[in-house]
Amino acid sequence: MNPNSCGHYDPSAKDMQQLCISLVPIFNHLQPEEMKEIAATTKSARYERNGQIYGAGDRSAHLYIVHRGRVKLYRLSESGKEQLIRILEPGDFMGELALFSETVLDCYAVAMEKTELCTIQRSDLQEILMKYPAISLKIMEEFSRRLEQTEKQVSSLTSADAEGRIAAYLVQLAKKVDAHVHTITLPMTKKDLASYLGTTPETLSRKLAEFQERGFIEQTRQRDIRVLNIEALSAMRTK
Amino acid sequence: MNPNSCGHYDPSAKDMQQLCISLVPIFNHLQPEEMKEIAATTKSARYERNGQIYGAGDRSAHLYIVHRGRVKLYRLSESGKEQLIRILEPGDFMGELALFSETVLDCYAVAMEKTELCTIQRSDLQEILMKYPAISLKIMEEFSRRLEQTEKQVSSLTSADAEGRIAAYLVQLAKKVDAHVHTITLPMTKKDLASYLGTTPETLSRKLAEFQERGFIEQTRQRDIRVLNIEALSAMRTK
DNA sequence: TTGTTACCTTGATCTGCATCAATAAATGAA
DNA sequence: TTCATTTATTGATGCAGATCAAGGTAACAA
Numbered sequence: 001m002n003p004n005s006c007g008h009y010d011p012s013a014k015d016m017q018q019l020c021i022s023l024v025p026i027f028n029h030l031q032p033e034e035m036k037e038i039a040a041t042t043k044s045a046r047y048e049r050n051g052q053i054y055g056a057g058d059r060s061a062h063l064y065i066v067h068r069g070r071v072k073l074y075r076l077s078e079s080g081k082e083q084l085i086r087i088l089e090p091g092d093f094m095g096e097l098a099l100f101s102e103t104v105l106d107c108y109a110v111a112m113e114k115t116e117l118c119t120i121q122r123s124d125l126q127e128i129l130m131k132y133p134a135i136s137l138k139i140m141e142e143f144s145r146r147l148e149q150t151e152k153q154v155s156s157l158t159s160a161d162a163e164g165r166i167a168a169y170l171v172q173l174a175k176k177v178d179a180h181v182h183t184i185t186l187p188m189t190k191k192d193l194a195s196y197l198g199t200t201p202e203t204l205s206r207k208l209a210e211f212q213e214r215g216f217i218e219q220t221r222q223r224d225i226r227v228l229n230i231e232a233l234s235a236m237r238t239k
Numbered sequence: 240m241n242p243n244s245c246g247h248y249d250p251s252a253k254d255m256q257q258l259c260i261s262l263v264p265i266f267n268h269l270q271p272e273e274m275k276e277i278a279a280t281t282k283s284a285r286y287e288r289n290g291q292i293y294g295a296g297d298r299s300a301h302l303y304i305v306h307r308g309r310v311k312l313y314r315l316s317e318s319g320k321e322q323l324i325r326i327l328e329p330g331d332f333m334g335e336l337a338l339f340s341e342t343v344l345d346c347y348a349v350a351m352e353k354t355e356l357c358t359i360q361r362s363d364l365q366e367i368l369m370k371y372p373a374i375s376l377k378i379m380e381e382f383s384r385r386l387e388q389t390e391k392q393v394s395s396l397t398s399a400d401a402e403g404r405i406a407a408y409l410v411q412l413a414k415k416v417d418a419h420v421h422t423i424t425l426p427m428t429k430k431d432l433a434s435y436l437g438t439t440p441e442t443l444s445r446k447l448a449e450f451q452e453r454g455f456i457e458q459t460r461q462r463d464i465r466v467l468n469i470e471a472l473s474a475m476r477t478k
Numbered sequence: 479t480t481g482t483t484a485c486c487t488t489g490a491t492c493t494g495c496a497t498c499a500a501t502a503a504a505t506g507a508a
Numbered sequence: 509t510t511c512a513t514t515t516a517t518t519g520a521t522g523c524a525g526a527t528c529a530a531g532g533t534a535a536c537a538a
Contacts, residue, residue, distance in 0.1 A: 077398035100380035136375035141339035158437035159316035
């Protein structure tokens with residue numbers, strides 16, 4: 001699917017496009033002229049909240065790089081249930097499968113808020129990669145990070161129960177923020193989080209209530225949680 | 240871990256090493272001289288059945304390419320249970336995480352049979368990739384394939400029950416072999432397969448027995464299964 | 479060959495959590 | 509602001525499958 005058919009292409013914002021290139025990790029190590037050259041091959045696209053970037057069944061041959069905003073990637077199961085794959089933040093990219101194999105996309109990409117993407121066409125990117133091999137190294141770095149992350153997700157699904165997975169997720173989030181504050185904000189709805197963790201909203205809700213009961217956490221607002229006892233949560237992975 | 244400390248390094252088999260390079264998909268598209276150049280930087284290592292190639296906690300900076308034999312990659316859960324990540328066959332590679340990030344390995348690699356690997360050092364590979372950018376494209380292709388595969392595994396763990404996952408696995412195997420024969424051989428023990436599918440050997444055994452009861456399959460020898468009704472199995476994914 | 483070990487199978491039990499249902503609360507649009 | 513829709517919570521119920529146990533079988537080493 002051409003991004004222009006959903007989003008808005010703004011041909012006048014050349015500087016902004018270059019900015020996009022200079023912001024994302026896979027390109028921001030290049031020389032200014034190199035960036036300029038690449039920027040010339042990219043297009044920019046904007047999406048409103050809930051705007052669909054692509055859907056299952058599309059045949060895209062683009063690499064999408066998130067410049068601003070957030071994108072939700074999900075699959076639909078047989079029964080129509082939404083399974084969250086991951087959330088992309090600025091600097092992340094998607095669509096790479098279509099770049100290397102001639103496959104049909106099997107998941108949906110939707111903007112979670114006002115979002116701006118850079119897109120690069122398959123053929124253009126391949127030329128760029130042949131010319132600037134260092135970019136490939138960056139992309140592979142990102143690939144391996146994501147592969148590691150996804151493999152760990154498989155591990156946690158097979159080796160921990162729902163309670164353990166939820167606890168581990170909170171610990172992981174808490175460790176990212178300031179070590180003393182430990183107030184975290186869930187990056188998505190609890191419904192989506194439940195899907196991501198391989199459980200249901202009901203179970204997630206119950207487990208969080210139980211953690212609070214036991215004094216491990218305190219739920220302040222809708223998606224804000226203060227972690228009070230990170231050790232107890234850490235000790236929770238079972239099996 | 241240096242492969243030479245576990246396996247046997249055979250410095251006289253230069254031709255064999257070159258052969259190794261010429262056999263794996265990420266290198267076999269190169270010109271003969273290019274292959275020769277790369278072969279000069281690789282080492283060969285042999286492992287006996289059950290020989291450990293590396294273990295969790297090791298700090299490897301090698302890319303391992305399977306030349307002959309099969310390698311089992313697994314993680315140990317908190318409780319010491321083995322979780323199978325994947326099985327590598329000739330042409331597959333592993334250890335790529337260590338090539339791009341300075342992380343400690345968190346899984347085990349063990350030869351399932353007499354196995355021969357090529358190893359390339361991190362620094363050597365990075366030089367090669369900068370010199371021959373086409374290799375990076377091949378590696379990224381493989382990365383994206385694996386990422387897709389792993390993401391699908393996550394999907395199946397969250398969206399299908401054990402019965403559905405087992406059925407889907409059989410279908411997938413059956414589709415790989417000759418369409419008319421439909422006799423498949425499990426590539427691993429049922430214990431490992433259960434781990435891979437996120438269930439227990441007991442459940443796997445029971446479900447296979449049930450499938451046989453219902454006439455969908457026929458279990459011949461230990462790991463041989465004749466698929467009699469692939470449609471019924473396909474229709475089994477639930478949720 | 480024999481012994482040893484690991485693997486597989488079947489039975490009985492028990493529990494974690496999905497599911498269905500019914501409010502309540504929050505969010506975004508108008 | 510108000511209304512409509514999505515999201516979150518809490519209760520009651522049922523079942524798939526994990527776990528424990530024990531006997532049978534295949535694989536491998538000596």
